[in-house]
Structures are given as structure tokens and as C-alpha cells.
Amino acid sequence: MSLIAAEAGNGQRAAVAELREVTRRFGRRTVLDRLTLRVGRGELFGLLGPSGSGKTTLIKLITGIDKADGGTVELLGERMPKLSMFRRFGYMAQSDALYNELTAKENLLFFASLYGLKGVKRSERIQAAAAVVDLLDHLEKPVAAFSGGMKRRLSLAIALLHEPELLVLDEPTVGIDPVLRRSIWQELLRWRDSGTTIILTTHVMDEAEHCDRIGLIRDGRLTAVGSPGELKARAGAQTIEEAFILLGGGDRT
Amino acid sequence: MRTRALAVRIIRQFIRDKRTLALLFAAPLLVLTLVHFVFNGQTVKPxxxxxxxxxxxxxxxxxxxxxxxxxxxxxxxxxxxxxxxxxxxxxxxxxxxxxxxxxxxxxxxxxxxxxxxxxxxxxxxxxxxxxxxxxMYGKESLTSFDSFGPVLIGFFSFFFVFLLAGVAFLRERTTGTLERLLATPIRRTELVAGYLSGFGLFALLQAALIAWFAVDVLGLYMEGSIWLVLLVNLLLTMTALTLGTLLSSFAGNEFQIIQFIPVVIVPQFFFSGLFNLDAMEPWLQNVSYVMPLYYGADALRGIMIRGEGLGDIWADVLVLLGFSAAFALLNVLALKKQRPI
Structure with a gap:
């Protein structure tokens, strides 16, 4: 707990997401247990943890798709969940939620319209988002003909359509080959540098090295929060993986 | 050995899937009971x-x-x-x-x-x-098909739209696109309205095609206005659509949508007026009042055989509108399960 307290000072920047004592239960199972977290503006924040640790549940609470049983979630200063907040962030779900019968462009058109984009502006944004993920040449193809990596990129493009100030990405690089993973990370870092706040989840340890700060999550609790360097130093470890095992409660070793 | 392993696996899966198990044993009994009441009731007095x-x-x-x-x-x-x-x-x-x-x-x-x-x-x-x-209505040469026809038109529209809407909405949920959709600023009412308009167009085309084919190609007896037939059929399919999407919230896969057929569709068939309701026990006749198809079939028969106008069938029209509105509202509420706001 002292580790988390020490990190509270890191949020000198205005908070984008502020979670206090958040608890979420499904039936008798407690998936998130009094979790407190603050993500500052312009940060690239990674939630690192094994599958089933509560990462996706946490993401759903931050975005307002789900509601906490206890505690409070604030996003960009607004108490969540709130309908109008859905236009303030771009979201990419863990599974590629795309319409396979439609072309990439039709998928982009559909989601752009849901975000209230229309006319010339909509066409511009579709072209721009497709260019970022390198799908311009494949816009007219039905998604059913896409490879796994192309679907992932299209999902990312959808998250970027309305130029959100915050990106919430659930496992953006899962199932993607190393080359594509690197190019996606280059994009993420570029957006971070241009001022976009990014919250993402991952269970790939070496990806965490790219984040400004990492939250280690295990069994519904944040076991440590800090920059990759800080966490390694604190654990006296060489790698994030070692730090994760040492700081995350060595109950599995 | 391998055969046994496979058999054991199938038995285990059956035992795990309580709903399928219940359906396998209960549905035939339900349908048989219905048939019993429909055909073994009181004699019909002219x-x-x-x-x-x-x-x-x-x-x-x-x-x-x-x-x-x-x-x-x-x-x-x-x-x-x-x-x-x-x-x-x-x-x-x-x-x-x-x-x-x-x-x-x-x-x-x-x-x-x-x-x-x-x-x-x-x-x-x-x-x-x-x-x-x-x-008074019809003519001596009115065949059984002329009499059933209007009911069948309504039944098939209802049946296919119910299945289609149920499976489509279920797929939206199981493929994750519903969750993705709900991570955008769309309102739950907008989502339901969108489904109604999108499917409504095809439901209307289907209704038009069925009515045209039955009347012009198969020569079904037609006394009243084709526009009224289309109106009633559209309302009936809207009810099927909203009921289908609503019940799909309670299904985990396509198979469980199919399971709704003996529970939701078959009883409506028996109470649609295809069989003489007067032959049933009086208490059982009342069940027909909760069946959307009963009102649709009643209106369709009125229009096609007795040449009734809007003034004669307005009650049926209102009830169908009420069913659609109620199911649509319940859909909006059921979506709360997916997103609390």
C-alpha cells in the first residue's frame, strides 16, 4: 500500500481518470477490490497483469460501459458512467468488434456516424484514420477477407475517428505479429507526444517498458504503480517481468 | 473406447445445458397438450x-x-x-x-x-x-385455403422475422459488436429504433411479397384493401421483431433461439384462429388474448374475407401497436444489462 501512496504525488498534471476505492463484484466473486488509481493528462499508462486479473473490468468501469458496485470513477472531471462522455474517448475492445459483411470503409462510416461526424469532415477523418494504420489500399475490401492484423488495425482506426483526447485500448497488440506490434507502438508513442492521453492494457511484459507509468494489477488489486524504471529499482530487478513477480506478491512463485 | 468417450462427452454436455434438456423433455408435452385441447374440446354448436x-x-x-x-x-x-x-x-x-x-x-x-x-x-x-x-361474406366456392390463407400470411411473416431478428441481435451480442456499439454515444432508444427501421424495411418488403404472391399468383380470396393487409402485416412483423430481439437477450447462442420456436411460435399457431377456438375449453380460449398473432390473424381475415375497413379492425391495430411498443420498451430496459446508462 505504501507504494501506491508514494505514487499519488505523480499526478501533478490534471487527472484524466480518477478512481477511488473502486469495487466491482460479479455474483459472489470480487473482480476489483477497492482499487484507487489516477492517470494524468498526456500520460501513456499501461495496466499490466495476467488474464483474469481484472484489467478489462477496470477498462469498462473507466469508460462507463460498466458501473462500479462501490467507490467512484471520474473521467475528465465527470462522474462516470455518463452518456455524453462516450464521445470524449476513443475505445478499442479486446475482440475485434467489426461487421464482417461490410467493407472496411463501411465499418468506418458506421462508427463515424455514431460519433456524429458527417459530410466532408467524415470523409476526411476516415481517410486520415485509415492512413495512420496503413489501410488506405484496403478500404473497399470486406472485413471478412482481412487478416487478424488488419482487423486489429481497423479497430484502432475506428478508435481514432473522432480525434479523441483520450484513447482507451484493451490489449491493442494481442495476436499481432512482432513487426506490426512495433509499428503500432510507434504510433502510440507519436500520439502520446502530440498530447493524447492513452490508457491501455497488456499482458506482454516487454511492451510495458514503453509506457510512462505502469500499474501492476493482480487479483483485482493494484499491487504497484510507477514508471518502469522506478518499479525495477524498487524491486531491485533487471526486467519488468522480475519486478512484476516481486512486487505483485510472490504468492505464485 | 473412443466411441464411449464421445458418448460420455455428449451426455456431459447435455446435463450441463439445463435449458436444452428441459426443452427436449418438456416441449413435446407442451405441444401435445395444446393439440389435445385444440382438437379434443367441446363440440362446436352452429x-x-x-x-x-x-x-x-x-x-x-x-x-x-x-x-x-x-x-x-x-x-x-x-x-x-x-x-x-x-x-x-x-x-x-x-x-x-x-x-x-x-x-x-x-x-x-x-x-x-x-x-x-x-x-x-x-x-x-x-x-x-x-x-x-x-x-354474407365469401362465396360457396370459398375453399379452406381461402379461409386459412390470411392467417398463414400473418404466421409466416411473424415466424421468419422473429427468427431473423433474434439471431441478428444475438450475433451482435456474441461477436462483441454490441459492446463496441455501446462504447459510442448511442442511446439505448436509438439502438432499438435503428433495429426497428432497418429490419422494418425488409419486413415490409417481405409482407408485400407474401401478400402479392398469395393473392395474385395463388388466387387467394381477397375482398378488402391490399394496403390494409400490408399495414397489419407490418405491425405484426414489428411485434415479431421486437419480441425476437427481446428474447434473444435470454439466449446464449443460435440454438437457444431455435428453442423459442416450440415455446413462443407453436402456441401462437394454435391460437391464431386457424383452428376453431370455440372448440376449446372457455378458460383456454382466453389465452389467445395474449398472443399477438391472434390479433393479426383476426384483422387479416376480416380484411381479406369480409372486406373490413380500418373502422372494423382498429382494435386489432391498436393492440398490435401496443405489443410492439411494450416489447420495444422492454428491449431498451434489457439493454441496461449490457450498459447501465
Missing amino acids: HIGTVQVPAPLTERLEQAGADVRSFDTAEQAEAEMRKGKLDAIVSVRGGVPSILLEGSDPSVSKAALLAIQQTVQSVAGGAGVQPAVSY
Whole structure:
């Protein structure tokens, strides 16, 4: 707990997401247990943890798709969940939620319209988002003909359509080959540098090295929060993986 | 060994899937029970009105098992027939008995006609008195298909739209696109309205095609307005659409949507008026009032066989609108399960 307290000072920047004592239960199972977290503006924040640790549940609470049983979630200063907040962030779900019968462009058109984009502006944004993920040449193809990596990129493009100030990405690089993973990370870092706040989840340890700060999550609790360097130093470890095992409660070793 | 492993696996899966198991055993019993009540109920009494006929004839009709009511004028009797209370009217004109049949259901008409003819013959002492027969609706050549047809049009529209909408909405949920959709600023009401308009277009096209094919190609008897038929069919499919999407929230996969057929669709078929509801126990007849298809079929029959206008079927139209609105509202509420706001 002292580790988390020490990190509270890191949020000198205005908070984008502020979670206090958040608890979420499904039936008798407690998936998130009094979790407190603050993500500052312009940060690239990674939630690192094994599958089933509560990462996706946490993401759903931050975005307002789900509601906490206890505690409070604030996003960009607004108490969540709130309908109008859905236009303030771009979201990419863990599974590629795309319409396979439609072309990439039709998928982009559909989601752009849901975000209230229309006319010339909509066409511009579709072209721009497709260019970022390198799908311009494949816009007219039905998604059913896409490879796994192309679907992932299209999902990312959808998250970027309305130029959100915050990106919430659930496992953006899962199932993607190393080359594509690197190019996606280059994009993420570029957006971070241009001022976009990014919250993402991952269970790939070496990806965490790219984040400004990492939250280690295990069994519904944040076991440590800090920059990759800080966490390694604190654990006296060489790698994030070692730090994760040492700081995350060595109950599995 | 391997066969056994496979058999054991299938048995385990069955035991795990309680709903399928319940359906496997309970659904046939439910459907059989329905069939039992529909076909093994009370005998149907022809409802016959008499206009100033000799008392002996009335008595004989009653003895023949008919439900007989006497009227002073033909107008009064015909008014009752228009309300659907009489199957036949017997009057005597110039010494010759004349029979007016309601005519929308050939089997009912035949039963009434038979009872009357036998009675008239016996009263007249077997002499060659041929009663003059006329029809209020339909005609003598009205076939069983003409009588079922309107109900079948409604039934098939309902059935296919229900399945289609249920599976489509289920897929939206299981492929994750519903969750993705709900991570955008869309309102739950907008989502339901979108589904209604998108599917509504195809439901309307389907209704138009079915009606056109039945009337123009198959020669189904058609007395009323085709536009009213389309209106009623559209409302019926809207009910099917909203009910299908609503029930899909309670299904985990396509198979479980199919399982709704014996529970939701088959009972409606039995209560749609395809089988004579008068033959059922009175308490059971009331069940038809909660079946959307009953109202749709009633309106379609009215329009197509009796040439009824909007003024005659407005109650059915309102009930169908009410069903659609109620199911749509429940859909909006059920979506709360996916997103709390």
C-alpha cells in the first residue's frame, strides 16, 4: 500500500481518470477490490497483469460501459458512467468488434456516424484514420477477407475517428505479429507526444517498458504503480517481468 | 473406447445445458397438450338465427344441436351476424325457407348448412323443398385455403422475422459488436429504433411479397384493401421483431433461439384462429388474448374475407401497436444489462 501512496504525488498534471476505492463484484466473486488509481493528462499508462486479473473490468468501469458496485470513477472531471462522455474517448475492445459483411470503409462510416461526424469532415477523418494504420489500399475490401492484423488495425482506426483526447485500448497488440506490434507502438508513442492521453492494457511484459507509468494489477488489486524504471529499482530487478513477480506478491512463485 | 468417450462427452454436455434438456423433455408435452385441447374440446354448436320461422322448425334445430336465437326482423339478425355472433340465418320467404350463411369459414358454414337442411327436410316431411342459400361474406366456392390463407400470411411473416431478428441481435451480442456499439454515444432508444427501421424495411418488403404472391399468383380470396393487409402485416412483423430481439437477450447462442420456436411460435399457431377456438375449453380460449398473432390473424381475415375497413379492425391495430411498443420498451430496459446508462 505504501507504494501506491508514494505514487499519488505523480499526478501533478490534471487527472484524466480518477478512481477511488473502486469495487466491482460479479455474483459472489470480487473482480476489483477497492482499487484507487489516477492517470494524468498526456500520460501513456499501461495496466499490466495476467488474464483474469481484472484489467478489462477496470477498462469498462473507466469508460462507463460498466458501473462500479462501490467507490467512484471520474473521467475528465465527470462522474462516470455518463452518456455524453462516450464521445470524449476513443475505445478499442479486446475482440475485434467489426461487421464482417461490410467493407472496411463501411465499418468506418458506421462508427463515424455514431460519433456524429458527417459530410466532408467524415470523409476526411476516415481517410486520415485509415492512413495512420496503413489501410488506405484496403478500404473497399470486406472485413471478412482481412487478416487478424488488419482487423486489429481497423479497430484502432475506428478508435481514432473522432480525434479523441483520450484513447482507451484493451490489449491493442494481442495476436499481432512482432513487426506490426512495433509499428503500432510507434504510433502510440507519436500520439502520446502530440498530447493524447492513452490508457491501455497488456499482458506482454516487454511492451510495458514503453509506457510512462505502469500499474501492476493482480487479483483485482493494484499491487504497484510507477514508471518502469522506478518499479525495477524498487524491486531491485533487471526486467519488468522480475519486478512484476516481486512486487505483485510472490504468492505464485 | 473412443466411441464411449464421445458418448460420455455428449451426455456431459447435455446435463450441463439445463435449458436444452428441459426443452427436449418438456416441449413435446407442451405441444401435445395444446393439440389435445385444440382438437379434443367441446363440440362446436352452429349459432343459428331465425327470423319469424314456425316454432317446430326452431325446436328441431335446437334438437339437432344448434344454438338458436329468434329475431323479429332480418335486419336485426344480419346485424348480429356482422358482429360475428351468428353462423347462419334461417327465414321463410313465400313459403320457401332461405338460408344466409356467414361464410368466412367453410367448415363452419358446412356444419350449419347441414344442420339446417336436415331439419328443414324432416319438418317438410322429406318433400323436395330446396332452401335458397346465400352468403354474407365469401362465396360457396370459398375453399379452406381461402379461409386459412390470411392467417398463414400473418404466421409466416411473424415466424421468419422473429427468427431473423433474434439471431441478428444475438450475433451482435456474441461477436462483441454490441459492446463496441455501446462504447459510442448511442442511446439505448436509438439502438432499438435503428433495429426497428432497418429490419422494418425488409419486413415490409417481405409482407408485400407474401401478400402479392398469395393473392395474385395463388388466387387467394381477397375482398378488402391490399394496403390494409400490408399495414397489419407490418405491425405484426414489428411485434415479431421486437419480441425476437427481446428474447434473444435470454439466449446464449443460435440454438437457444431455435428453442423459442416450440415455446413462443407453436402456441401462437394454435391460437391464431386457424383452428376453431370455440372448440376449446372457455378458460383456454382466453389465452389467445395474449398472443399477438391472434390479433393479426383476426384483422387479416376480416380484411381479406369480409372486406373490413380500418373502422372494423382498429382494435386489432391498436393492440398490435401496443405489443410492439411494450416489447420495444422492454428491449431498451434489457439493454441496461449490457450498459447501465
